[in-house]
Amino acid sequence: MAKCVLGVIGGSGIYDLPGLEDARWERIESPWGTPSDAVRRGRFKGREVVFLPRHGRGHVFSPTDINYRANIDVLKRAGVTDVVSLSACGSLREDLPPGTFVVVDQFIDRTFAREKSFFGAGCVAHVAFGQPVSPRLADRLEAAGRSAGVPVVRGGTYLVMEGPQFSTLAESRLYRSWGCDVIGMTNMPEAKLAREAELCYATVAMVTDYDCWHDAHGDVDVQSVIRVMTENRAKAQDLVARLIADLPDEHEPCPAGSDRALDFAIMTAPDYRDPALVANLGAVAGRVLAR
Numbered sequence: 599m600a601k602c603v604l605g606v607i608g609g610s611g612i613y614d615l616p617g618l619e620d621a622r623w624e625r626i627e628s629p630w631g632t633p634s635d636a637v638r639r640g641r642f643k644g645r646e647v648v649f650l651p652r653h654g655r656g657h658v659f660s661p662t663d664i665n666y667r668a669n670i671d672v673l674k675r676a677g678v679t680d681v682v683s684l685s686a687c688g689s690l691r692e693d694l695p696p697g698t699f700v701v702v703d704q705f706i707d708r709t710f711a712r713e714k715s716f717f718g719a720g721c722v723a724h725v726a727f728g729q730p731v732s733p734r735l736a737d738r739l740e741a742a743g744r745s746a747g748v749p750v751v752r753g754g755t756y757l758v759m760e761g762p763q764f765s766t767l768a769e770s771r772l773y774r775s776w777g778c779d780v781i782g783m784t785n786m787p788e789a790k791l792a793r794e795a796e797l798c799y800a801t802v803a804m805v806t807d808y809d810c811w812h813d814a815h816g817d818v819d820v821q822s823v824i825r826v827m828t829e830n831r832a833k834a835q836d837l838v839a840r841l842i843a844d845l846p847d848e849h850e851p852c853p854a855g856s857d858r859a860l861d862f863a864i865m866t867a868p869d870y871r872d873p874a875l876v877a878n879l880g881a882v883a884g885r886v887l888a889r
C-alpha cells in the first residue's frame with residue numbers, strides 16, 4: 599500500500615494552512631492547464647501535507663473558472679492519496695444553522711459550464727460514483743470535528759449549482775423539496791475528478807448562511823459568508839490538524855473503491871486509444887494505462 603499523503607483544498611476564506619513545518623509553495627505543471635495556484639507543501643506531526651487554495655491566493659478564480667482538472671491532477675502528481683475539501687455552503691435546513699460543519703455523503707450536480715472528466719474521445723471511461731465520498735475519510739473528519747468541539751453533522755446532500763449568482767427563491771425552494779441539505783458552487787466536478795484520479799475524497803461543508811428561503815433570515819450575501827467563515831477558519835484548521843494527527847501511515851483501502859476506481863472503467867480498446875490523451879492521463883490513470 600502507498601504512504602498516506604493528505605491533500606487539503608481550501609475554499610472561500612481559507613488560503614493557507616498555518617502550522618505546517620518546512621512549508622513551501624511549489625508550482626506543479628499539469629497537462630490539463632493552469633491550476634488555481636502553487637501547492638503549499640509541508641509536514642505536520644511527521645506527515646506530508648499538500649494544500650491548495652481552490653480559488654487561488656487572493657480569491658482569483660470564480661467557481662466556473664476554476665480548472666478542476668488541473669487542480670486534481672497536480673494533487674495526484676504531488677503524491678496525494680486522500681483529499682479533504684473545506685467549503686463554505688448555504689443551509690437548506692432549519693436545523694443546520696450557520697456554524698454547523700456538515701460531513702456530506704452525497705451530491706447533486708447542477709453545474710453545466712465545466713469540464714467534468716479527464717476522459718473523452720480517444721480514451722473513454724466510466725467510473726462508479728454511487729458513493730461519491732470515501733466513508734473512512736468521512737469517519738475521520740467526523741471524529742476530528744467532534745474532538746475539536748465543533749458542531750458536526752454526519753451525512754447530507756450537497757447541491758452544487760453553477761453560480762456565480764446565488765439562487766433564486768424558487769430554486770432554493772426546489773432544492774429543499776428535493777431533500778438537499780446544503781448548497782454550494784464548487785464540489786462538482788471536483789469530487790468526480792478525484793474519483794477518476796483514484797483519490798479518496800471527503801468534504802467538510804461549513805454552513806455560512808440560510809441561502810434565501812428562510813423567512814426569518816435575510817438573503818445570503820458575500821459579507822455574511824465571509825464573516826461566518828472568518829469565525830470558522832480557526833476551527834476548520836484545528837479540525838484538519840486533528841485529522842492529520844490521527845491518520846495512519848499507510849493509505850487505507852477505500853470501502854467506496856476510490857483507490858481502484860479505474861480497474862474496470864476504461865472502455866476504449868488499447869489499439870484505439872489517442873496517444874496524446876493517454877499521455878495527458880499519465881498521472882491520473884498511469885496505474886491502469888501502463889499495464
Ligand SMILES: CSC[C@H]1O[C@H](OP(=O)(O)O)[C@H](O)[C@@H]1O
Binds near residue numbers: 784
Ligand atoms: C463566497 S460565497 C460563494 C462561494 O463560497 C463557496 O466556495 P468554496 O466551496 O470554495 O468554499 C461556494 O461554493 C461559492 O463558490
Ligand SMILES: Nc1ncnc2[nH]cnc12
Binds near residue numbers: 688764781782
Ligand atoms: N447560499 C449559498 N449558495 C451557494 N453557495 C454558497 N456558499 C456559501 N453560501 C452559499
